[in-house]
Amino acid sequence: YDINQGSPNKAIAIGNKSALITQADWILRTSLLYARNGVQRLFFYQLHDDTPDFGGLYATSGLINENHTRRPAADFIRQVVQKFAQYSFKQSVSSDPVVDQYVLNDTSLMHVVYVPDEVGRTANCTIDLNNADSAIIYIPTVGSDSMTVMKLKTNQGAITINATETPVFVVGKRVRNAAAVVTDSIKLFPNPANSLLQIIGLTAGKTNEIYLLSAEGKMLKKGISNNAIYAMNIADIAPGVYFIKINNGTNLNGIRFIKTR
Structure with a gap:
């Protein structure tokens, strides 16, 4: 893609x-479609323009x-190959959003999740992780050697995320004491952002109230989610510094982010 x-x-x-x-999204998604159809290895011949x-x-x-320096497409390729190169396609679970399963040595199961579109669309998606206590979510990240990693607690072995047009990779993990699962703190992605802001690390299965606040503390938007990941449209607010405040009935979190043009 040019x-x-x-x-x-x-x-x-x-x-x-x-x-x-x-370009990075499409190259990664195309590569995954080749893998789904039995192609074992791809070569990208054009390193330079x-x-x-x-x-x-x-x-x-x-x-x-x-x-x-690497472009985002090279970042995504490097990151996914680094983590999941040895996985093989197993089966497709859903077509929209796409949910494909990959396995490593018939033991470790990984899900690839994304929306097959090119308009900025998102969609909620629940993934059954076979009674796993936690979900490890890997997010391709521009300008990094490795993907952004989030550890989230599952709800009865499943995780609900808000899928976007960038593939994410989900791996379930079981521990001896499910009550001891420690999840990562809430993150905003991307940050800075200018149209769609993802809030990652919410408490799945609980009512999370998400507030968008101005720097002066004025509430501009409110959202409610029972999922681990929530996407908020911020395209209609002016560039500047804002805060996301999350109330899940137990904890109150406030996180700063920057809205760009």
């Missing part, structure tokens, strides 16, 4: 995602910049 907008195979900007990040000054088909589909 990042120049004169190409018939152009990646497009979607919401707060630049064409570079959409071909003719970046002239545009056209495949002129700007390289994986690295002129200064040899």
Whole structure:
């Protein structure tokens, strides 16, 4: 996929995602579709852009910049290969959102979850993790050597997340004492953001009240979720500093984030 907008195979900007990040999403999703159809290995031949000054088909589909730093597509490829290269496709559980299962040595089960669209759509998705006590969620992350990792407590062996058009990878984990499962603190992703903000690490199975507050403490939006991940549309607020406050009846958390143009 090209990042120049004169190409018939152009990646497009979607919401707060630049064409570079959409390129990363699409390359990763295409790779996963190949894996689903039995292709065992892929090679991406174009490391550098071909003719970046002239545009056209495949002129700007390289994986690295002129200064040899990685583009988001290279970040995503590196991160997923680093963690899940040895997994094999097992079966597809859902088509929209896509939920595909992968296995490692017929023992470790991993789910890939994403929305198969290109308009910034999200969808709630419940994943059965075979009575696992916790879910480890791996999120491809731009500019990083490894994926963002969140550990969340399941609700009766299942986890409900708000899937986006970027694939995430979910692995269930069982511990001897389920009450001892310690979840990661709540995170906002991405931060800064400009259209869609994901709140990750909510208490699944409980009512989470999510408030968007201005820097002065004025409530601008409110959402309610019983899922571990909630997506809030922030496209209509002005750039600046804001706070997300979460009340789940037990704990009250406040987290700062930046809204960009």
